[in-house]
Amino acid sequence: MSRQVVGKEIDVKVNRRTFIKGCTMAAAAMGLSEAMVPRMVEAAASDQRPPVVWLHFQECTGCTETLLRATHPDVARLILDIISVDYLETIMAAAGHQAEELLQETINKYNGKFICVVEGAIPTKDGGIYCMIGGRTAMDILADVSSKAAAVIAIGACATFGGIQKAKPNPTGAVGVMDLVKDKPVVNISGCPPNPISFLGTVLHFLTFNRLPRTDQLGRPLFAYGRKIHDQCERRAHFDEGRFAEQFGDEGHKQGYCLYKVGCKGPGTFANCPAVRFNDVGVWPVGVGHGCIGCTEPDFWDTMTPFYERLPGIDLPFAGGAVAGAHSAGLKILGVTAAAVGIHAAVGIGKKIIGKGNKEQD
Numbered sequence: 001m002s003r004q005v006v007g008k009e010i011d012v013k014v015n016r017r018t019f020i021k022g023c024t025m026a027a028a029a030m031g032l033s034e035a036m037v038p039r040m041v042e043a044a045a046s047d048q049r050p051p052v053v054w055l056h057f058q059e060c061t062g063c064t065e066t067l068l069r070a071t072h073p074d075v076a077r078l079i080l081d082i083i084s085v086d087y088l089e090t091i092m093a094a095a096g097h098q099a100e101e102l103l104q105e106t107i108n109k110y111n112g113k114f115i116c117v118v119e120g121a122i123p124t125k126d127g128g129i130y131c132m133i134g135g136r137t138a139m140d141i142l143a144d145v146s147s148k149a150a151a152v153i154a155i156g157a158c159a160t161f162g163g164i165q166k167a168k169p170n171p172t173g174a175v176g177v178m179d180l181v182k183d184k185p186v187v188n189i190s191g192c193p194p195n196p197i198s199f200l201g202t203v204l205h206f207l208t209f210n211r212l213p214r215t216d217q218l219g220r221p222l223f224a225y226g227r228k229i230h231d232q233c234e235r236r237a238h239f240d241e242g243r244f245a246e247q248f249g250d251e252g253h254k255q256g257y258c259l260y261k262v263g264c265k266g267p268g269t270f271a272n273c274p275a276v277r278f279n280d281v282g283v284w285p286v287g288v289g290h291g292c293i294g295c296t297e298p299d300f301w302d303t304m305t306p307f308y309e310r311l312p313g314i315d316l317p318f319a320g321g322a323v324a325g326a327h328s329a330g331l332k333i334l335g336v337t338a339a340a341v342g343i344h345a346a347v348g349i350g351k352k353i354i355g356k357g358n359k360e361q362d
Helices: 016-029 033-043 064-069 075-082 095-108 138-147 157-161 196-209 235-239 321-361
Strands: 004-005 008-009 051-058 084-087 117-121 151-154 186-189
Touching: 004 051, 016 033, 016 196, 051 095, 051 138, 064 196, 084 095, 095 138, 117 138, 117 157, 151 157, 157 186, 157 196, 186 196
Parallel strands: 051 084, 051 117, 117 151, 151 186
Antiparallel strands: 004 008
């Protein structure tokens, strides 16, 4: 099938099998049962596709590029099939005055009905002059577009929490979307870049239930950011056993031991990276030997650096921790059980003696 996307026709080619697989993948990521998949497919297949206005501010376009290159199933084409991208500078044919006219036409035509997606931080210092498009500051554009949107999705570390632009000393006064938009619901799909499935799941949830997904205190969808990376990591067993890579390239690193001591920020980072892999390629940074840098967390360029030094305040298990702990606990349990059996036996013997004594008295 073909879809009209911001002024030019593209060939989407999403077959039924891929379409259902994509919806199933998103449902699994959201923790929904298989029974919900048909409902999601029905909502996603509706002709009433929500219009999307995608804004770019202080960013590298990495979030858009990651989304457009998502594969297996072709998440990019699936997303383009279930939403109507009416304004996205990266893929639109229009430029200059034509682009500005298209933006105004779109937000006026779909006033109160479109989804505003924001990629990039918004500079606020000196009246916001450090990011201007068509003679307007990013602050003005965001205020204008978001006020007419049904909901706002901030995608990427820059749009959610300010990203590297906000890192100290933050010369442009960069902030995230939630710092400026107060009159509309905002969902933060954080990460540098975020997983396309997290974005797809948020959109499908909106289409299926007519509301945005539940979020944490930072506005991130709980289905994608509800658990720490540390708690889902395939190296967690090594952490519990006290087995660590002490430096890159050592024997522990070669053996796939925990990367906490070489700077992995997994114990302080909430994301679904271990469970939902990018582009379904089967690997992720921690899996191939590089620690998590905490890119889904606020101000991670300041709070998570230096990236190759360990996070403070994390209690380390001793060598053989889990096994020894389990062995110790097992001995304690056996001791308590033995004591209980002994008490039970003593009580039974006592009852027999008392009973025998009573019989003798009779």
